[in-house]
Amino acid sequence: MFRIMVNKIWAGFNSCPLFLEKKMKNILIILIFSLGIRAETLININLSANPSNYKGICPVTVNFEGEISVSKKCKLQYRFLRSDGKVMPVEVLDFSKKLVNNVKMQWTTQNDLDGWVSIEILSPVSMKYKKVPFSVKCLGIVGPKVMPDLIVKFQGPSSAYQSENLSGKYKLLVSNIGDLEAKNFYLDIVLYGWAGRESAPSKEHICGRGFISSSNPGEDVQPAGLMPSIPPDLPPGEYDICAFVDSTDLIKESKEDNNKSCHSIKILEKK
Incomplete structure (x- = not known):
């Protein structure tokens, strides 16, 4: 289907003036090349929360771990998204040596919370992973040793x-x-x-x-x-x-x- 559309557009340029025909065909070549690169970069994301459903002493830290895999060598920019809207830093993964990289994030809370975490890919393509939900139910007892250091x-x-x-x-x-x-x-x-x-x-x-x-x-x-x-x-x-x-x-x-x-x-x- 894509090839038929390109052939029709290409044939239509033949009726244009010569200078315009060359210019429009160059634009089409760049567009086709860009779409080809984009289509070749396949990205797969897996992410899970541990614990995903917590009841107990708070504060508690929920760990989000997973992996990102790609179909070809590249450098990939991504960031975590949180349901509370906190802006997380942009991270860079280098897939020049292996096509799979691990990712992780932690979320610590001392209050009841029903939230989610996702991953947004910024480049080489733009996409968002599904929201990974989690739930925290605090019993009102704060552990004495749970503090920053x-x-x-x-x-x-x-x-x-x-x-x-x-x-x-x-x-x-x-x-x-x-x-x-x-x-x-x-x-x-x-x-x-x-x-x-x-x-x-x-x-x-x-x-x-x-x-x-x-x-x-x-x-x-x-x-x-x-x-x-x-x-x-x-x-x-x-x-x-x-x-x-x-x-x-x-x-x-x-x-x-x-x-x-x-x-x-x-x-x-x-x-």
Whole structure:
């Protein structure tokens, strides 16, 4: 049917002026080629909720796991859709080595909830998977150990000058290894110590602060707005530089003594 339609359109172009005939045929060739590529990319999605029907102590985490398979090598962009409308980040899967990849997401709730999760494919084609429903019925008892637990991995420079901007000169990753989402908290880059001859006005020197709006269990995140720099009037010498997550103590965690990652740094006099 598609071939017959193309042949009829192609034949119709023969009655057009020569310059218009060539232009329209080129457009048709591009259209046919694009449709051919689109038709060749077959995508299959499987997704399930565990538990799908929960009754018991809350908060509870519902795990969504599945796989996406494709018919040919490609890079695929997708994101999870949630019934509460929360915007989930776009993820990229590389199918250059294998045609099947696993996907997973977690949803933690401390309230009764009848919801669903789906997957939206953004490229190389646009499609949405069926909604996977789940149900949570809380019995009103909150487990005492079900809390967030924030940790940070940090590696900064071994030396830096007074006033030096540290952006792009460190590696940092915040993780929630607890069982409950943490929302709206801060991360500081801090220097500890004092190398001056006079009495220390403070042994804690904040280099920069970033904000994290949400960190789900098992999720790695980066703070927004973090642009640390060395204080210009800090005396040169040896210090400790630390990344301090939940620095303002807004989040009640199952462990409060694992929020820092530190190493030594030498502060040099600005040239």
